[in-house]
Every structure is written in structure tokens, then in C-alpha cells.
Amino acid sequence: QKEVEQNSGPLSVPEGAIASLNCTYSDRGSQSFFWYRQYSGKSPELIMSIYSNGDKEDGRFTAQLNKASQYVSLLIRDSQPSDSATYLCAVNTLGSGNTGKLIFGQGTTLQVKP
């Protein structure tokens, strides 16, 4: 089992819809969770971080964390074609202490159709 798992997609949604991206992780002691967006040919860009159970909202983005079920999700409301990218989930596991080391998932490709 991979430490951080994501469905590779592509996930296709129509413009204006809600896109839901999911990520599961194996280390129950994980404490910090991040979502990165990566456009084709570009570098990963940090868009959300979450540390506590529940929801965290930032504009059109909402990160959701459920430590008991070991999953973290990203919701994108009112999806735009410009949101089309690969979304990477990253987890700081307990085993890495506070070194800052992150384990990345393989990423989910999102396509927003006009």
C-alpha cells in the first residue's frame, strides 16, 4: 500500500460544477496535510494546508480532513477551465518527526470543460 494514494483521473467536470479530489494516507500519526496544484510544465504550487479535523475554506477551495478515516479532500467550487491541472496531495508523517519531509501522492488530473 502506498503511503499517500490518489486516483490519477482524469476527473472531468463541467465549468461551474464542484470538483472533488480525494486522498488517503496510511500513517495514522500524520499531522499536516497539503494540496498542491501543478499546471503542465510548471512546478507544484501550494494552495491549501490543513492540520485539524474538519473543513478549511479559502475562496473557492475547501480542504476537508478526517483523521479517523485517514482521508483528506479538496473541493473546488464553481470550477473554471483555469483550474485544469494536476492536484497533488502531500502528507507530513509522524515518522518524519518535524523535519518538514512530505510524502506526495501521484496526483489527480482535473479537466474542467467549458
Added chain:
Amino acid sequence: DARVTQTPRHKVTEMGQEVTMRCQPILGHNTVFWYRQTMMQGLELLAYFRNRAPLDDSGMPKDRFSAEMPDATLATLKIQPSEPRDSAVYFCASGSPPSGPSSYEQYFGPGTRLTVT
């Protein structure tokens, strides 16, 4: 506007040649990470440093790769000799010390696209 810089942005070289990639972390960030990204393997952590000291380089092929941080504003990743399988995008990321329970947020540079023929 603070950002991680990397040079060169693109490098094409022949098998057996030495390749050096450079990274300037965001001023004030004390942790630097080197990643490699390929379609097959995704994003792999090669090595990382805190306060210029190497913390972990277990992701790096030791026989040909080396990473150093000669000063707080420069990190280098060297491949000698290079092989076609080293062709990938190499990213540097830097992070600042966390406050409270949060972890280091990592900010990526633009990457170096390496092609070894």
C-alpha cells in the same frame, strides 16, 4: 516577491557528462529539499537539508549523485556521470520553520528540465 530560483532551467547533455544544478532558497528559509519528477515515478524526494546540514539523502543514488549546501543562499545537486535514466525535472523547494502544530510549508522553484542523451 520571494521565490525559489533554480538554474539552469533546461539542460541537455550527453551520457557521462557532469551536470550541476543550483538552487537559491527563499531568504530566511532554513530547509531545502531536492525532488525529481518523472511521469512514471511522480515526485520523488532525493535529499534535504536544514540549516545547511544534510538530514536525509536516502532517496539519492549515492554512486553518482551528490547534494551540498555551501552557504545559506545556495544548494547544489550534482550528477557525475549522468545517464539517460536521469532525464527528469529536478525541483528544489524551501521551507520555513513552522509555528505551532503546523509543518514546514514547502515552496517549489521552477525546476531544471534535464535531458541526457
